[in-house]
Amino acid sequence: MRTTVLIVDDHPSFRRLARRLFEEAGFTVVGEAGDGRSAVASVLALKPDLVLLDVMLPDGSGIELADRLPPSTAVLLVSSRSADDLAIGSRRFMRKDELTLDRLRAVAAGAGE
Amino acid sequence: MTPRARLAWFVLLVAGPAFVVFGELGFWLNGIAPRETFPLDLGVSSLAIASGLVLWRLRPENRTGLLLGVAGILWTIGGIRAYRNAWAFGVGQCFDGSQDLVLAHLLIAYPSGRLGHRSLRVLVTAGYGLFVVGVLETITMDLPRRVNAFAVWHAPALHGTLSTIGSVGAGMYATTGIAIIGRRWLRAGYSRRRVLGPVLLAALFFALAVAVDEVVQAIVGSEPGIVFFPPLVARLLIPVAFLFGLARSRLDRLVVGDLVLELDASGAGTMQAALARALHDPGLQVGYRLDDRDEFVDSEGEPLVLPVEDADHAITYVGRGDAQLAAIVHERALLEQPSLIEAVSAAVGLALDNERLHAQLRNQLQVLRASRARLVRTADSERRRLERDLHDGAQQRLLALGLALNMLRARVEDAESAQLLAEAEEELATAVSELRELARGIHPAILTDQGLAAAARTLASRSAVPVEVVVNGGRFPPAVETAGYYVIAEALANVMRYAHAGRARIEIREAAGLALIEVSDDGVGGADSRRGTGLAGLADRVGALDGRLVVESAAGTGTTVRAEIPCA
Incomplete structure (x- = not known):
């Protein structure tokens, strides 16, 4: 069974390309959200396995939002800035320029096992 | 004093003593009033006339002196009824008590000497109506015309009614006077109370004494030989109070000399307090006019909007020649002592100009500081916008x-193309990494x-030297945090470049309204904030927020860089 993903980012071009990247890597993208409020609604409605969550959202911090989501939902925080600049703590984080097909395929393979 | 007023003054000067001698001596010698009241009678009329002459001479524009003198004369006229002459009796009887009406007039009009409000003019005019009642009382007295030449209408019942009307009217007049005086006292500021105090106290005593006297007379009637002393004493106190007020005003002007010495000794920034003390107005404010601008500042250089003059406050402008130097906002009551304000203004002229120059300098400094802070804020804001x-x-x-x-590389099967794409x-x-570093450097x-x-903590984590971060407190205003960040970044960069330190420490805390941001190390010390532009630029940035940058770096003892920035 393929891992389901919700993509949350306020840049439409990034959401479009990320959707294709994840789908090519073997994930099923179940939805997209452009801000924190619609992200919460989508998580509750779609119950994705993974949320790709931008740290800087127009209506607040992605880090704070990640802490409010149900524990059953895995969250991968992403940003164009480095972790040093964001006080990520122990949360799972990846820079946006580190999102590659190879890495995602490895993640998908790990999740499927 | 106009020639006409001067002539009137001389008439009072000559006629006054004559009236005193003629009226009072006759009053006493012929035994109408008890002899024990003679000193008080004599004192009241003499003192009233003398005080009136003095006050009129010193303040000819104020009617207080004239009214006081007239009251003294009227007091003596009452005494001529003692001369065993029917016409003298009639005249004396008509004027008996009329001096109280003039005293009431001048007390209600005090301190300006003018009634001003229409209701007061109506009240005082009604008060003078009591004189007409007194004349009618004299006409209707049950006495033969050989005793009272004015007794042309023998009507004892009407006389009794008029007598009651006179007593009740006087009582009501006195009560209204008390209310007016009390209200004026309650509404007066410190300076006005100081001017009004002695006179209003005497007036209150006078009004109470007259009211009680009238009530007593209405109840028990006036009997020969029985004298109610309080009204007499009260009448005596009124001119005394006026003279006291005058003497106090003169003494206040003597203090002007002390004021000049005090200002010489105390230096800049003390003018307002000194003037407030000299003019007895704790709420007094001094506004200094800026050169070439119709704007005023206080002694600290803060802009000062002069209040609109109203019933309580007035503004006196002080200048030198055509140049307006300052504005003194004070209680309106002080305008009743124009000579005091003039003396003070003239005495402090030079010191005031010095103080104005200081205030102007402080204002320029503040404008400069505000401009510098604005520049820093604008620059920070622009950097944030650029980074965003x-x-x-x-x-x-x-x-x-x-x-x-x-994704394209994953689809290309040609190895050479795939290599090019890689x-x-x-x-x-x-490029992305460099852009990220550029953005971080910008903000x-x-x-x-x-x-x-x-x-x-991020800066500490990137440092090659171990850095301990101690934070005590919450967030500071954005400008303070930005300045603090650059202080920490520059200080840590210096630790890595020059200090040869084994460890460093960052401490951020708030104390007494200051954000304290400190970076210390255990390195070689010897840093000089005057060398290079790094620390000097930081000192400028911190200074723009009214803060200061302290660098302690004796050789061999490490270096401490501390920014103290107001954050309240």
Whole structure:
């Protein structure tokens, strides 16, 4: 069974390309959200396995939002800035320029096992 | 004093003593009033006339002196009824008590001597109506015309009614006077109370005494030989109070000399307090006029909007020649002592000009400081905007391009093309990384998002020297956090470059309204903030926020860089 993903980012071009990247890597993208409020609604409605969550959202911090989501939902925080600049703590984080097909395929393979 | 007023004054000067001698001696010698009241009778009339002459001479524009003198004369006229002459009796009887009406007039009109409000004019006019009642009483007396030449209408019943009307009217007049005096006292400020105090106290005593006297007379009637002393004493106190007020005003002017000495000794910034003391007006304010501008500032150089003159406050402008130097906002009551204000203004002229120059300098300094702070804030704001634009614009487009290249490379089967695409991805990754560093250098996003403490921890984590971060307190205003961040970044950079330190420490805390940001190390010390532009530039940035940068760096004892920035 393929891992389901919700993509949350306020840049439409990034959401479009990320959707294709994840789908090519073997994930099923179940939805997209452009801000924190619609992200919460989508998580509750779609119950994705993974949320790709931008740290800087127009209506607040992605880090704070990640802490409010149900524990059953895995969250991968992403940003164009480095972790040093964001006080990520122990949360799972990846820079946006580190999102590659190879890495995602490895993640998908790990999740499927 | 106009020639006409001067002539009237001389008439009073000559006629006054004559009236005193003629009226009072006759009053006493012929035994109408008890002899024990003679000294008081004589004292009241003499003192009233003498005080009136003095006050009129010194303040000819004020009617108080004239009214006081007239009251003294009227007091003596009452005494001529003692001369065993029917006409003298009639005249004396008509004027008996009329001096109280004039005293009431001058007390209600005090301190300006003018009634001003229409209701007061109506009240005083009605009060003088009691004189007409007194004349009618004299006409209707049950006495033969050989005793009272004015007794042309023998009507004892009407006389009794008029007598009651006179007593009740006088009582009501006195009661209204008490109410007016009380209200005036309650509404007066410190300075006005000081002017009004002695006279209003005497007036209150006088009004109470007359009211009680009238009530007593209405109840028990006036009997020969029985004298109610309080009204007499009260009448005596009124001119005394006026003279006391005058003497106090003169003494106040003597203090002007002390004021000049005090200002010489105490230096700049003390003018307002000194003037407030000299003019007995604790709420007094001094506004200094800026050169070539119709604007005023206080002694600290803060802009001062002069209040609109109203019933309580007035403004006296002080100048030298045509140049307006300052404005003194004071209680309106002080205008009743124009000579005091003039004396004070003239005495402090030079000191006032000095103080004005100081205030102007402080104002310029404040304008400069505000301008510098504005420049720093604008620059910070522009840096934040630039960083945000880079993040939302170029960075996102390059990241999207990177994702597209990555997916394209996975689809290309030709090895050479795949290699080219891999190189392109690598170049792009370098560009993204450089752009990220550029954006961070322009403005660290973590500072805006997470605050100075988080930003300091990030800086510490990147340092090659172990750095301990101690934070005590919450977030500071954005400008303070930005300045603090650059202080920490520059200080840590210096630790790594020059200090040869084994460890460093960042401490951020708030104390007494100050944000204290300190970076210390255990290195070689010997840093000089005057050398190079790093620390000097930071000192400028901290100074723009009214803060200061302290560098302690004796050789061999490490270096401590501390920024103290107001954050309240």
